[in-house]
Structures are given as C-alpha cells and as structure tokens.
Amino acid sequence: MGRQEEEGKSRFQAPRGTSDVLPEDEPYWRFVRGTAERVSGLFGYRYIETPMFEDAGVWLRTSGEGTEVVEKEMYLFEDRGGDRLALRPETTASVCRAYVEHGMASRPQPVRLYYFAQKFRYDRPQAGRYRQHTEFGVEAIGDGEAAVDAEVIDLLATFYQALGLAGLSLHLNSIGDRACRPAYIDHLRAYYRDHLSQTCADCRLRYEKNPLRLLDCKQTQCQPVIAGAPAITERLCADCDAHFRALRSSLEALEIEYELDPHLVRGLDYYTRTVFEFLPPEEGAQSTVGGGGRYDGLIELLGGRPTPGIGFGNGIERTILNLKRQKALVPEVEAPRVYVAHASSEARVAALRLARRLRDGGVAAVLGGGRSLKAQLRHADALGARYVAILGEQELAKGEVTLRDMRDGQQHSVAEGEVTAAVAAE
RNA sequence: GUGGGCGUAGCCGAGUGGUCUAAGGCACCUGGUUGUGGCCCAGGAGAUCGCGGGUUCGAAUCCCGCCGUCCACCCCA
Known part of the structure; x- marks a missing residue:
C-alpha cells in the first residue's frame, strides 16, 4: 500500500x-x-x-x-x-x-x-x-x-x-x-509407516502434522496407498x-x-x-x-x-x-419507473418537485436535465425507465405533465397531481 | 508458500524493435435545426501500451524486478 x-x-x-x-x-x-x-x-x-x-x-x-x-x-x-x-x-x-x-x-x-x-x-x-x-x-x-x-x-x-x-x-x-478418532489415526499412521516411501513429499509432512489429510491427497502416486488405507467409517x-x-x-x-x-x-x-x-x-x-x-x-x-x-x-x-x-435466471433489479425530464430551465424546479412527489407516492423516479430533451430521452432509454415525464413551458403554463410511455412512444398530458396514479397502474 | 500463462482506453481487442504522436468494435458524450429515445449517419472525449529499471540510435514490442490476474499444486467457501 x-x-x-x-x-x-x-x-x-x-x-x-x-x-x-x-x-x-x-x-x-x-x-x-x-x-x-x-x-x-x-x-x-x-x-x-x-x-x-x-x-x-x-x-x-x-x-x-x-x-x-x-x-x-x-x-x-x-x-x-x-x-x-x-x-x-x-x-x-x-x-x-x-x-x-x-x-x-x-x-x-x-x-x-x-x-x-x-x-x-x-x-x-x-x-x-x-x-x-x-x-x-x-x-x-x-x-x-x-x-x-x-x-x-x-x-x-x-x-x-x-x-x-x-x-x-x-x-x-x-x-x-x-x-x-485417536485410535483410528494410530491405525492410519501404522499403515502409512510402511508406505511412506511410495508417497509424495507433502504426504510425508501430512503424516506428521495432519494425518487425516493423507486420505485427501490428489497426487497419482499416492492413490494406491490411499486405496489400501483403513477407512475411518469402519472403525x-x-x-x-x-x-x-x-x-x-x-x-x-x-x-x-x-x-x-x-x-x-x-x-x-x-x-x-x-x-x-x-x-x-x-x-x-x-x-x-x-x-x-x-x-x-x-x-x-x-x-x-x-x-x-x-x-x-x-x-x-x-x-x-x-x-x-449454469446461466441461471435471477430476478432483475427494477429500472426506475419514471424519468423526469425538463425541456426548459424554467421547468427545473417543477421537475424537482414532480420527482419528489412521485417518490412520496412510492414510485422510483430519476431526475434528468442539464442537457437537451433528446439527450434526456436517450438517457432515460439507457436507464430502462418505463415512463418519461416531460416538463417544459407548455406544461408549466397548463399545470400539466407530458407523460411518455417508452414502450410504445405514446404520450399524453396528465394533470400534475395525477402523474403518480397514472404511472403506478399495472 | 511452489510452478506456469497472461497484463494495450470502462469492456473486447489489432499491433511482437522504427511508418504507433497506438487500428477497430462495444459502451459513453454531442449533433443530424426549431421540445422527443431505441435503428442509421456524422463528430467527440477517453491510453502513464500494469509499474519501475535496463538493452538499443530507436521499445507497446527484447531483458530484469515488482504489482495484478488466471491455471495447477497447496488449502478451502
């Protein structure tokens, strides 16, 4: 470090x-x-x-x-x-x-x-x-x-x-x-004592320190010895x-x-x-x-x-x-339900408020902005948002929100207070 | 701890001594006029070529050390 x-x-x-x-x-x-x-x-x-x-x-x-x-x-x-x-x-x-x-x-x-x-x-x-x-x-x-x-x-x-x-x-x-177990280990050691010369170097160490491990060795030369070793389950x-x-x-x-x-x-x-x-x-x-x-x-x-x-x-x-x-299917983590875009800087605060309102209603909302509407839609698409709520001058004037369904591109106006309900359905 | 393979942008990857001030693809950003995604097109940003040292007139390309990663051993989840 x-x-x-x-x-x-x-x-x-x-x-x-x-x-x-x-x-x-x-x-x-x-x-x-x-x-x-x-x-x-x-x-x-x-x-x-x-x-x-x-x-x-x-x-x-x-x-x-x-x-x-x-x-x-x-x-x-x-x-x-x-x-x-x-x-x-x-x-x-x-x-x-x-x-x-x-x-x-x-x-x-x-x-x-x-x-x-x-x-x-x-x-x-x-x-x-x-x-x-x-x-x-x-x-x-x-x-x-x-x-x-x-x-x-x-x-x-x-x-x-x-x-x-x-x-x-x-x-x-x-x-x-x-x-x-101690009696078994004694037996195992006694058996191995006569076969140590046929085992690998690691097994000679195991013999001293951790005899049970002898049975787990993967070296081919040790396999015959293991095969002939007494089994603990019989003792x-x-x-x-x-x-x-x-x-x-x-x-x-x-x-x-x-x-x-x-x-x-x-x-x-x-x-x-x-x-x-x-x-x-x-x-x-x-x-x-x-x-x-x-x-x-x-x-x-x-x-x-x-x-x-x-x-x-x-x-x-x-x-x-x-x-x-195994290419197992695991449940996907849900994408945000709504992406709140604003098409003019005047609408920024309204967007902030709409996002808050959606979240208060239990709807996952991501705030967009800072770039063109086109870029925001692209962003929303990349995030997998189901809806984009668009706020601009037109919407502000009427107290409405343009709600775009990203699956089919259909969009319609919704009163600001009804967005949560409109989006929560299904 | 032992032995071996590998290490080029976020990801994949071409390039193995000079033409590399490093190709391409994916992803990212911007634009394709006036408020609109996915396709397409154009452009952009992004690389200490793992790090350090050495060899050489010259190194991403060769050598050494280190770091990381992968494989086997070992061990274990």
Missing part, C-alpha cells in the same frame, strides 16, 4: 484477492441473499452477526495448531491498546463464542442461527478463492441428534434447489469423535456409528441423495462425526460450494459447558460463479 503513496504514480487498486461488487452483479447478490434468508426462515433459523475481528484466541484455540488457517492464513494484528486481534478467518468459532458469551445455553435448544459474513484468509488467490469472501452459514447449537445433522444438510440442499442450482453432489463422511465407536447410520437413514427418508466419501476431511480440527460438502459438476480445484460438519467439542473449547453443534458455510462468490456457469 505504501508503494502508491511513496511513488504517487500508480493508481490504487483493490487489495489482492479482494474485489468490488458492481451494480451489474447486484441481482445475483440480492437473489442469493434473499433466498438464503427465506430458506433459513422456513427452517426456523434466526439471524446473528458477530464482529469481523476478535481476539485471535477465538481461532487459535479452536481451529487447530497444524491447520493452514491458523498457521499462515490469519490476518493477525495488534490494535493500539495492545490487544491481539485477528480478522475473522472462519465464522463458526465466532458464533460459538457469542453463544457462550450470551448464555444461549439457557434458550430453548438447539439454538438455530444463520449468518451472512465476510471471512478473511491470507491465501494465494485464484478463481473461486479470495482473501475476502462472503459466506452464508448456519449453526444449530445444543442438540446432538442426527436428525439435526439431517436438517442442516436439508436446509443447504433446499437453498440450492431454491436457487435453481442443479447437479450438485453431496459428499458425506463421519470422522468419529474423541473416543474413536467408528458404537455411538458414532449409530449416529452416522441415523443420519443416513434420515437423509434417505428426506430423499436427499448423497455419496459416501471416506476420504472427505475438513480443514479445521474441531469437527467431529458428520462432515459434508456439496460439489458442483464442473472440474476445478476451487470447487466446493458449501460444506460443514458437526463440532461437538467446540463450545467447551470456548469455555462453555459441553454442548454439541453442527453447521455449514456456503461461499457466496462460488455460488454466484455456479449460477453464472
């Missing part, structure tokens, strides 16, 4: 990995957000908003030391008072912090929350991956039943359906809990196994198709049992549109009583990317 200031030459640009949402994209954002709110409401979820930055400990303590998010992707800073803060890299921990802080354990359980939030990660950008992105997410805290897992997945599937996004596939896995403890079975039968009852993916692992350490992702049909690395899972130990890590929870995050930029790819 200092560069531009020092040199005083380059123009400013949005920081790497960030972007501006321009009016052309507004319809998409409006549609996606509106749909998210509507579907969340249908499922009884209430809106929550947490700060964009908080005590870095919220994430340092919960996300896991070996994870990328904590190790190198957080925007960490110290404020003027010396507090160690971080830009929100992940929303679940924030929401859980709020749950604990506001004593939500004393509300009817589970507490169902949804949010629209920006997240920040210092990552190398590419298509579908940004340093700032927006997420629609949901958390159901306080109920460990598999039925809630199914509900959360159903909510996300309903959201996609309402958007008209087709062809997404749901990948599902269970990664066990504190009772059975779940009785409780986790029962939970996973209950979830699957719930999904089947809801007729939600899923694909069991024993290699599905999520990036944060706090996940337990259920993990899932929705993937679009297209190829590409940055493909996951939405994903989530259960986090039964997270509230405790944040100082609350042991409380189960489950949620998902859905990337809005990726959602919109997919809507565009």
Whole structure:
C-alpha cells in the first residue's frame, strides 16, 4: 500500500484477492441473499452477526495448531491498546463464542442461527478463492441428534434447489469423535509407516502434522496407498456409528441423495462425526460450494459447558460463479419507473418537485436535465425507465405533465397531481 | 508458500524493435435545426501500451524486478 503513496504514480487498486461488487452483479447478490434468508426462515433459523475481528484466541484455540488457517492464513494484528486481534478467518468459532458469551445455553435448544459474513484468509488467490469472501452459514447449537445433522444438510440442499442450482453432489463422511478418532489415526499412521516411501513429499509432512489429510491427497502416486488405507467409517465407536447410520437413514427418508466419501476431511480440527460438502459438476480445484460438519467439542473449547453443534458455510462468490456457469435466471433489479425530464430551465424546479412527489407516492423516479430533451430521452432509454415525464413551458403554463410511455412512444398530458396514479397502474 | 500463462482506453481487442504522436468494435458524450429515445449517419472525449529499471540510435514490442490476474499444486467457501 505504501508503494502508491511513496511513488504517487500508480493508481490504487483493490487489495489482492479482494474485489468490488458492481451494480451489474447486484441481482445475483440480492437473489442469493434473499433466498438464503427465506430458506433459513422456513427452517426456523434466526439471524446473528458477530464482529469481523476478535481476539485471535477465538481461532487459535479452536481451529487447530497444524491447520493452514491458523498457521499462515490469519490476518493477525495488534490494535493500539495492545490487544491481539485477528480478522475473522472462519465464522463458526465466532458464533460459538457469542453463544457462550450470551448464555444461549439457557434458550430453548438447539439454538438455530444463520449468518451472512465476510471471512478473511491470507491465501494465494485464484478463481473461486479470495482473501475476502462472503459466506452464508448456519449453526444449530445444543442438540446432538442426527436428525439435526439431517436438517442442516436439508436446509443447504433446499437453498440450492431454491436457487435453481442443479447437479450438485453431496459428499458425506463421519470422522468419529474423541473416543474413536485417536485410535483410528494410530491405525492410519501404522499403515502409512510402511508406505511412506511410495508417497509424495507433502504426504510425508501430512503424516506428521495432519494425518487425516493423507486420505485427501490428489497426487497419482499416492492413490494406491490411499486405496489400501483403513477407512475411518469402519472403525467408528458404537455411538458414532449409530449416529452416522441415523443420519443416513434420515437423509434417505428426506430423499436427499448423497455419496459416501471416506476420504472427505475438513480443514479445521474441531469437527467431529458428520462432515459434508456439496460439489458442483464442473472440474476445478476451487470447487466446493458449501460444506460443514458437526463440532461437538467446540463450545467447551470456548469455555462453555459441553454442548454439541453442527453447521455449514456456503461461499457466496462460488455460488454466484455456479449460477453464472449454469446461466441461471435471477430476478432483475427494477429500472426506475419514471424519468423526469425538463425541456426548459424554467421547468427545473417543477421537475424537482414532480420527482419528489412521485417518490412520496412510492414510485422510483430519476431526475434528468442539464442537457437537451433528446439527450434526456436517450438517457432515460439507457436507464430502462418505463415512463418519461416531460416538463417544459407548455406544461408549466397548463399545470400539466407530458407523460411518455417508452414502450410504445405514446404520450399524453396528465394533470400534475395525477402523474403518480397514472404511472403506478399495472 | 511452489510452478506456469497472461497484463494495450470502462469492456473486447489489432499491433511482437522504427511508418504507433497506438487500428477497430462495444459502451459513453454531442449533433443530424426549431421540445422527443431505441435503428442509421456524422463528430467527440477517453491510453502513464500494469509499474519501475535496463538493452538499443530507436521499445507497446527484447531483458530484469515488482504489482495484478488466471491455471495447477497447496488449502478451502
């Protein structure tokens, strides 16, 4: 940033990995957000908003030391008072912090929350991956039943359906809990110990730091090793196994198709049992549109009583990317209904007043002027205005307005007081 | 963080060492007489050729660094 200031030459640009949402994209954002709110409401979820930055400990303590998010992707800073803060890299921990802080354990359980939030990660950008992105997410805290897992997945599937996004596939896995995962990891390590020489360099690191990730490696040389690796779903403890079975039968009852993916692992350490992702049909690395899972130990890590929870995050930029790819139709944002033109400078004030009057009547009106009537009509056309109200000497003299219908070019005189009604019809 | 591609007006894009004080299209503005859109016609404005340095008599065109972007890895939404 200092560069531009020092040199005083380059123009400013949005920081790497960030972007501006321009009016052309507004319809998409409006549609996606509106749909998210509507579907969340249908499922009884209430809106929550947490700060964009908080005590870095919220994430340092919960996300896991070996994870990328904590190790190198957080925007960490110290404020003027010396507090160690971080830009929100992940929303679940924030929401859980709020749950604990506001004593939500004393509300009817589970507490169902949804949010629209920006997240920040210092990552190398590419298509579908940004340093700032927006997420629609949901958390159901306080109920460990598999039925809630199914509900959360159903909510996300309903959201996609309402958007008209087709062809997404749901990948599902269970990664066990504190009772059975450590034993599984031991098994996995034992298996890999004999195969490390056949794996890629990254996998040798994963073996040490994040063994579950071994299963997710895409290197071809590692595939045979992965294929022979023990599956966690075959080593779940009785409780986790029962939970996973209950979830699957719930999904089947809801007729939600899923694909069991024993290699599905999520990036944060706090996940337990259920993990899932929705993937679009297209190829590409940055493909996951939405994903989530259960986090039964997270509230405790944040100082609350042991409380189960489950949620998902859905990337809005990726959602919109997919809507565009599928050429989905999204509702257009309405063009102004009336363009108020004035044909003489004497009529300027009258135009101002007419515009005000229209708006008072709930009609969207854009004020023209400052150029020829021809130019104003051209302008009105470019804006897509349905009507042009013309005020000039003639109209002023009679207290009327010439109202032009831009669809067919028909125009007629209307008394000034009747313009709103004339234009509002239909 | 690693490897690679790309970077010419708001957008698309020609031009790859001199004829470039940079083509064309879209968009924008004005006009085509006297108060009227969309088509057409004419005109206009708009370019530090991403930024900085170097090579050369001469660079948008070659080299280096930086920035940005895209692709793959990594990671994830």
